[in-house]
Amino acid sequence: MIRQVFLGIVLLCATFSGHNAAYGHALQPGYASLEQAGANTWQVYWRKPDVSGRPMPIDLTLPAGCAPQTGPLPTAREGAWEASWTAVCDGPLPGGTMSILELEKTQTDVLLRISPLEGTTVSLRLTAAKPSTIVPVNPDSLDVFTAYVGLGFEHILEGWDHLLFVFALLVLIRDFWRLVGAVTAFTVAHSLTLAAATLGWVTLPPAPVEAVIALSIVFLASEIALSRDGRARLSQSAPWLVTFAFGLLHGLGFAGALKEIGLPQSDIPLALFAFNVGVEAGQLAFVVAALAAMAVISRLLLKGPLLAYRPVSLFMAYAIGSLSSFWLIERIISFGTA
Structure with a gap:
């Protein structure tokens, strides 16, 4: 026996x-939200996981035509680290490249949500294998479905x-x-x-x-x-x-x-x-x-x-x-x- x-x-x-x-x-995924406030202005919210009392060393980077591309130092709140800022972009966000620096060195996902004044809200999922993405010009429901299926699958396994x-x-x-x-x-x-x-x-x-x-x-x-x-x-x-x-x-x-x-x-x-x-x-x-x-x-x-x-x-x-x-x-x- x-x-x-x-x-x-x-x-x-x-x-x-x-x-x-x-x-x-396990650690909750990161989350980034960009809401269009004006013709060229976006309100950015960025939350990344806490690792032993410190922010995970990953950073949201906006497309090259936006300033600033990265936000201020995050502050701790409810088990995560948050930062907010206003970005001015010299062109439309769709078609631009969004990246999460150093994400490839982690096992964390980041959900990216982009809400334009006109058009459909886009939900994208960035992973260690795919730390950057081009914001789709004509998004469809398949993007939402794919992103949330992946998040649900990984959540239950963690x-x-x-x-x-x-x-x-x-x-x-x-x-x-x-x-x-x-x-x-x-x-x-x-x-x-x-x-x-x-x-x-x-x-x-x-x-x-x-x-x-x-x-x-x-x-x-x-x-x-x-x-x-x-x-x-x-x-x-x-x-x-x-x-x-x-x-x-x-x-x-x-x-x-x-x-x-x-x-x-x-x-x-x-x-x-x-x-x-x-x-x-x-x-x-x-x-x-x-x-x-x-x-x-x-x-x-x-x-x-x-x-x-x-x-x-x-x-x-x-x-x-x-x-x-x-x-x-x-x-x-x-x-x-x-």
């Missing part, structure tokens, strides 16, 4: 290694509390169709609250929401530890009830991130839909990868399914419970400083 437990440790570490486990989410919840479901629920029903209920629930909270229909303080998200993972860990063959618990016999309830809370967490990113006012429904598509694509990719890893280990190294060994599932229950309990305590302590 020691061998099986060791393999369980390897699987769990491989799934959640290489990232800062102390926080449920949201380790959400992924740990899904991973706990994989460990807890062995019946395939019940697992499908549980994941579907989770998807429906967080889609509802993601839309409701982003549109301002539901408002809750983010700190308690994040704490309860951690608590939901603690609950699943306890269910794994207490489960026994032949005696299915509620989370196993009717998992969709549990995942739907907790999915409502996880959707509020997604909405908090989406509010930080911002939405194009002219394409809010499309951006919401695209972000949710990206979240679901990332979640599906994670589920496939985790199941594939379990299948490979079971096929090559064991005589049966990995999770059929009680010591393995018990170890995973305590590992998941320990990490989520740490998040829970950390987030409760942060109530006074939020």
Whole structure:
């Protein structure tokens, strides 16, 4: 049994290694907004992530015909660094090149939103692989859809509390169709609250929401530890009830991130839909990868399914419970400083 437990440790570490486990989410993406105030005047807002109490060393650069091309030193605000300035451009912004200096040296994305007085608001996504872009002259809805699908996909893959919840479901629920029903209920629930909270229909303080998200993972860990063959618990016999309830809370967490990113006012429904598509694509990719890893280990190294060994599932229950309990305590302590 020691061998099986060791393999369980390897699987769990491989799934959640290489990232800062102390926080449920990785750094939020950068965000830049340019709103046209006059014929040649643009109001620029630039927000970049905080890294250990300092601004990430990236900078927004406007097209060559604009002055100034870069803004003043940013100031700290709510876990990020912000700067605002007025730029005068000697020509139209569409057709010009926007860049994020040093973005290629990071793993961060930047969402760029350009709102002209006349025409369609443009939402573009800059990445380490593509740190600059030409502002489209005739933008279409495909630009918005592509940008927000990518942001949703990356957000779920960097949201380790959400992924740990899904991973706990994989460990807890062995019946395939019940697992499908549980994941579907989770998807429906967080889609509802993601839309409701982003549109301002539901408002809750983010700190308690994040704490309860951690608590939901603690609950699943306890269910794994207490489960026994032949005696299915509620989370196993009717998992969709549990995942739907907790999915409502996880959707509020997604909405908090989406509010930080911002939405194009002219394409809010499309951006919401695209972000949710990206979240679901990332979640599906994670589920496939985790199941594939379990299948490979079971096929090559064991005589049966990995999770059929009680010591393995018990170890995973305590590992998941320990990490989520740490998040829970950390987030409760942060109530006074939020």
